[in-house]
Amino acid sequence: FWKEALQQLRHDLSEQEFMMWFKNLRYESSRQDSIILAVPSVFYRDQVKQRYQRIIESKLQELSGSPIGIDYVIQAMESAVPTDNNGNNGNIKEIRTEEVSRAVQPNAAPPIQTRASVAAERTLPRQKHPHLRGDYTFENFVIGENNSFAANAAIAIAKNPGTSYNPCLIYGGVGLGKTHLVQSIGNAAHMNFDAFKVVYVTSETFTNEFIQAIKDGKNAQFKSRYRNVDLLLIDDIQFLQGKDQTQEELFHTFNALYDANKQMVFTCDRPVSELKNLTARLQSRFERGLNVDLQPPNFETRYAILKRKIEEKGVDISDEVITLICNRITTNVRDLEAALTKLIAYADLLNKRVTLEIAEQQLKDVFNNTRTGNISIDVIQKVVADHYSLSHNDMRGKKRTKAIAFPRQIAMYIVREITEYSTTEVGLAFGGRDHTTVMHACQRVESRMKTDSALEPTIQQLIRSIKEYGTNS
Ligand code: ADP
Ligand code: MG
Numbered sequence: 001f002w003k004e005a006l007q008q009l010r011h012d013l014s015e016q017e018f019m020m021w022f023k024n025l026r027y028e029s030s031r032q033d034s035i036i037l038a039v040p041s042v043f044y045r046d047q048v049k050q051r052y053q054r055i056i057e058s059k060l061q062e063l064s065g066s067p068i069g070i071d072y073v074i075q076a077m078e079s080a081v082p083t084d085n086n087g088n089n090g091n092i093k094e095i096r097t098e099e100v101s102r103a104v105q106p107n108a109a110p111p112i113q114t115r116a117s118v119a120a121e122r123t124l125p126r127q128k129h130p131h132l133r134g135d136y137t138f139e140n141f142v143i144g145e146n147n148s149f150a151a152n153a154a155i156a157i158a159k160n161p162g163t164s165y166n167p168c169l170i171y172g173g174v175g176l177g178k179t180h181l182v183q184s185i186g187n188a189a190h191m192n193f194d195a196f197k198v199v200y201v202t203s204e205t206f207t208n209e210f211i212q213a214i215k216d217g218k219n220a221q222f223k224s225r226y227r228n229v230d231l232l233l234i235d236d237i238q239f240l241q242g243k244d245q246t247q248e249e250l251f252h253t254f255n256a257l258y259d260a261n262k263q264m265v266f267t268c269d270r271p272v273s274e275l276k277n278l279t280a281r282l283q284s285r286f287e288r289g290l291n292v293d294l295q296p297p298n299f300e301t302r303y304a305i306l307k308r309k310i311e312e313k314g315v316d317i318s319d320e321v322i323t324l325i326c327n328r329i330t331t332n333v334r335d336l337e338a339a340l341t342k343l344i345a346y347a348d349l350l351n352k353r354v355t356l357e358i359a360e361q362q363l364k365d366v367f368n369n370t371r372t373g374n375i376s377i378d379v380i381q382k383v384v385a386d387h388y389s390l391s392h393n394d395m396r397g398k399k400r401t402k403a404i405a406f407p408r409q410i411a412m413y414i415v416r417e418i419t420e421y422s423t424t425e426v427g428l429a430f431g432g433r434d435h436t437t438v439m440h441a442c443q444r445v446e447s448r449m450k451t452d453s454a455l456e457p458t459i460q461q462l463i464r465s466i467k468e469y470g471t472n473s
Contacts, residue, residue, distance in 0.1 A: 001068070002027045002035060005059045012055075016154065020143070021048055026075070031446075034069035035060070041311060045072045047304060129190045131200040136183035142308050144301025147177060150292040154181045154265075158188035161196075161231050161263035167254070167291040169237075171268040172294030177457065180265040181294075182233045185265055189231050199226065200233040207239065207246045222249075232264045237286065238394045242277040243349030271273050297333065298456055298462075299449070305333055306340060315344050321359045327446070328367045330417070339366045359364040375466060377415050377429040383466045384411040388456075396431040409441035410459065416442050418463055 006190070010018050024044060024455060026035040060068040125347050138158070150170050157165050170178050191232045201209070204228075213222035226232065232253075232465045240247055257264055271293070272286045287403070297305065305327045310317050320344070329335045343354050354362075381395040388407040393409055408430065410447045415426050423435035430438070449455045 001060055001063045004029075004063055008063075009052075009055065009059060018154070020138075021052060023297070028073055028075075033067065034071055036071045037078055038073050038075040040314070041074060045074065046070075049142050050300065050304075053445075065320055069190050074221070082340065117136050124402065126214065129186060129200075130199055131191070131197070132183045132186045134158065134187070134298075136180045137187050138184045140308075141177065141180055141184055142301060142305045144304065146295035146297045147181075147299060147318050150181060150294050155188070155294050157263060157265065158185045161185075161189055162261040166258070166261070167264040167266060167289040169266045169268060169286050169291045171270060171271055171290070171291065173269060173296070173332060174352040175332030176296065177333055178294060182235055182265050182267055182408055186231060186233050189263075190229075193230070196231065197229045198231045198233070200228045200235070202235045203237045203239040203246075206234060206250065207243055210246050210249055223253075226253045226366070229257070230262055231381060232262065233266075234264070234265050237268045238270065238275060239268050240282075241275055244279070244298070247279050247282050250284065251279070251282050254282070258285075264395065265416065275451055296331060296460060299326055302333075302336055306336055309337065309340055311335055313344065315347070317343060317347075317354055320356055323365070324356060324359055328363070330463075335366065339363050342366060355411070375419055377419070377421065377426065379469055380419075381411050381429075383469055384414065384462060387462060387465075398431065409444050410462070412438050412441040413445040414459065418466070 006022065009022065013022075013409050025048065027037040028038045030036065038046060038049075049072070056070060057068065077104055078438060115396075138151070138155055141147075141151060150172075153165055154170070170181055172178055183200060186200050189196055190198050210222060213219055234250075240250065254264065265276045266286060269288075272278075272283055272291065275283065303322060306322050306325060308321070317340070325336065325339045325343075329339055341358060342362055346352070346358070352358070378392075382392050384407055385392050385395050388403075388405060390404060394404050395411055397404070399405075412426055412430060415421055415429075416423070421429070423438040426438045427433040428434050445459075447456075449459075
């Protein structure tokens with residue numbers, strides 16, 4: 001049934017999804033009412049469980065006529081290097097499609113190709129690209145709701161550059177994975193196609209090189225460098241704002257590459273329409289093709305990312321501590337990583353296990369830094385009241401009906417999350433309540449988030465609106 005199930009699933013899912021999550025699933029054995037699948041790591045297991053367990057089970061049930069459960073065993077693919085109990089199995093390297101399709105068909109009895117050998121074979125002739133970070137790969141990129149559209153587009157582009165999504169512009173706030181994603185496209189394309197010319201630059205470098213070329217009278221060289229590429233990746237185009245001559249040059253570069261069906265991918269920290277001092281014609285070029293955004297990761301994705309990083313680094317950090325970090329750092333992945341790095345350094349230097357208390361204490365600054373200090377409680381109350389169709393006064397009033405009390409608690413929670421106000425100050429601002437009421441409100445919201453999966457995205461959205469409101473007014 002497994003083979004049949006796989007074939008049907010392959011049909012139901014997008015190619016990228018299938019490749020990403022099923023290529024390393026291996027049928028191991030079966031019992032009466034369950035099958036055992038081998039996965040390469042704990043991380044992989046958690047992701048597959050979270051995303052596909054239900055679909056796989058229902059497919060198996062459909063085919064077999066009775067419910068079949070799934071158990072997992074962690075099994076690194078290297079035969080020579082046994083995995084430890086944590087499933088640490090070294091770096092996951094790009095595996096090409098041919099190997100993948102063989103690997104997922106258990107009955108085809110493929111020669112067991114170890115991951116290490118696949119990786120070695122593939123990477124030997126072409127080492128990693130000089131301009132690209134070797135660890136910015138799709139394999140190292142955790143996909144969640146917040147980034148799946150962008151990630152799948154990126155994967156598709158790396159497979160078929162210059163075809164459907166050209167140009168592609170990925171936008172989103174700081175630390176959400178823009179650079180990681182564009183460089184992954186470069187790395188994967190570089191692996192997939194022989195002699196593929198990839199150029200990755202930030203728009204600042206592009207600008208500087210351009211200015212230098214003018215100074216040195218090397219305009220022609222500059223032009224040919226950027227117009228003879230197969231894949232042009234330009235990171236952070238917001239820095240082009242106000243640089244008219246560079247914009248002009250990029251406009252012509254764009255047209256040349258576009259006409260030659262060469263792939264371009266850009267990133268920007270905001271939607272292109274919000275850029276200022278950008279010529280209309282360049283703006284319209286950026287908006288051609290596909291524009292996709294990256295959102296901040298939700299709790300589950302933050303958790304998966306941290307788990308993943310911890311596995312990569314082979315360090316021992318408890319799930320409790322991971323949960324703490326994920327609860328407190330909601331802004332972006334860079335901040336999450338910073339927190340982890342700090343804890344690892346601490347554990348390393350003092351040779352101590354990181355307890356919850358130690359984590360709290362060590363990360364005090366990190367937690368505080370990710371709060372934005374200058375947003376007023378008023379703004380938060382207004383935005384939350386508005387969202388729930390209440391009045392601003394309801395936030396500060398005495399009414400305790402459910403329809404009012406819970407939004408009020410959410411507002412308190414948000415104040416505590418994104419500002420520096422003490423619980424006492426918050427209580428005062430919410431109609432003279434005392435600090436224990438505020439603490440209780442925060443706990444209540446936190447525990448509701450655990451049972452109501454829609455709540456956290458709502459709160460994240462509110463926080464974004466509040467920040468926008470706060471900076472625009
Ligand atoms: P940006 O360019 O949007 O500011 P980066 O690409 O530099 O963000 O990402 C910041 C850090 O977070 C990098 O170390 C990157 O590897 C990591 N990161 C971001 N998103 C993810 C993700 N989905 N999975 C794993 N790591 C991620
Ligand atoms: Mg970046």
